Amino acid sequence: MLRLAFLKWRTCMRESLDDHQLSLDDMDPEDPQFSYLQWLVSQAEQKTKEAEEDSGENFDHLWHKLGSYADKCRSNTDLWHMEPETVLGTAIKFFMPSPSDTSATFVRIGIGANVSIERYFKKRLSPDSEFYGADPVFVENSQIFSPIGIFFPFAVGNETGLKQATLKYSTERVSSKYVNHIGIDIFFKKLIRKDIIDYLIFEGDGGEYDMMSHLAKNGSLEKAGITVCQINIEYHLPKEMKDPRKEIFRKHIVQFVRDKKYTLLSVTNMGNLRVFWVNTSSLECARRYLERLFSNDVDLV
Numbered sequence: 001m002l003r004l005a006f007l008k009w010r011t012c013m014r015e016s017l018d019d020h021q022l023s024l025d026d027m028d029p030e031d032p033q034f035s036y037l038q039w040l041v042s043q044a045e046q047k048t049k050e051a052e053e054d055s056g057e058n059f060d061h062l063w064h065k066l067g068s069y070a071d072k073c074r075s076n077t078d079l080w081h082m083e084p085e086t087v088l089g090t091a092i093k094f095f096m097p098s099p100s101d102t103s104a105t106f107v108r109i110g111i112g113a114n115v116s117i118e119r120y121f122k123k124r125l126s127p128d129s130e131f132y133g134a135d136p137v138f139v140e141n142s143q144i145f146s147p148i149g150i151f152f153p154f155a156v157g158n159e160t161g162l163k164q165a166t167l168k169y170s171t172e173r174v175s176s177k178y179v180n181h182i183g184i185d186i187f188f189k190k191l192i193r194k195d196i197i198d199y200l201i202f203e204g205d206g207g208e209y210d211m212m213s214h215l216a217k218n219g220s221l222e223k224a225g226i227t228v229c230q231i232n233i234e235y236h237l238p239k240e241m242k243d244p245r246k247e248i249f250r251k252h253i254v255q256f257v258r259d260k261k262y263t264l265l266s267v268t269n270m271g272n273l274r275v276f277w278v279n280t281s282s283l284e285c286a287r288r289y290l291e292r293l294f295s296n297d298v299d300l301v
Contacts, residue, residue, distance in 0.1 A: 005078035012073035067267035093276035110203030158210035185220035229285035
């Protein structure tokens with residue numbers, strides 16, 4: 001039942017995204033015509049690439065319609081009852097673990113001098129759950145995060161080095177400075193060192209566009225054996241007409257739907273987009289968070 005439910009959801013989303021591109025994932029490798037189908041896919045991909053050269057309008061449409069697509073495809077399929085909870089006073093979505101005493105790993109990138117989210121989860125999760133946070137604003141964030149979990153005083157981005165970042169302080173003051181970054185893959189592999197990340201909240205201003213490729217199918221985290229079950233990402237609206245992040249966003253949304261790894265359950269448009277993905281390809285994630293919603297049927301094959 002679970003596998004069929006997500007198949008229906010992907011079909012609905014691909015129709016909503018007007019994504020009619022052929023995919024080898026939809027085909028049987030044992031089919032005698034599989035080689036020919038591979039050639040058709042390569043031709044279709046080339047045509048799609050050419051058609052996407054001028055994609056500004058596609059981005060604007062997707063940015064404003066993605067939430068309604070997600071709501072429609074959840075409500076019109078067997079996922080209608082997968083209603084996530086919301087952290088009070090925020091747009092953060094989540095599912096509680098099942099059973100409720102399962103310990104969890106919580107990672108937040110971009111704290112912004114506010115740990116109300118961590119305090120909320122601290123009350124709800126098992127006492128032996130572990131909390132990790134990263135933010136380049138050291139003094140304010142280390143003081144408030146350290147009583148909750150382990151704090152890392154740097155930005156997390158696509159690669160390690162000195163790069164510009166937007167910093168947020170408790171006074172709501174925002175500034176842009178060059179700060180130390182650590183690569184996303186190194187951060188998770190060398191510092192967090194957990195095979196399962198139950199909750200990932202990414203609010204690193206601008207770095208979210210880099211994060212997607214690492215989370216994707218065959219991305220650096222998957223290759224390192226790291227599974228992320230629930231993802232809340234805040235996408236900051238690119239305002240320049242030719243901003244390359246527009247096409248990055250559009251391509252990754254379409255690719256995430258095709259890849260069958262994550263299911264998009266909620267989008268909140270607050271100028272920026274708050275997007276909630278759930279890993280529906282991992283049997284362990286399904287057992288922890290979805291089993292009780294599907295009468296213990298977690299067949300994902």
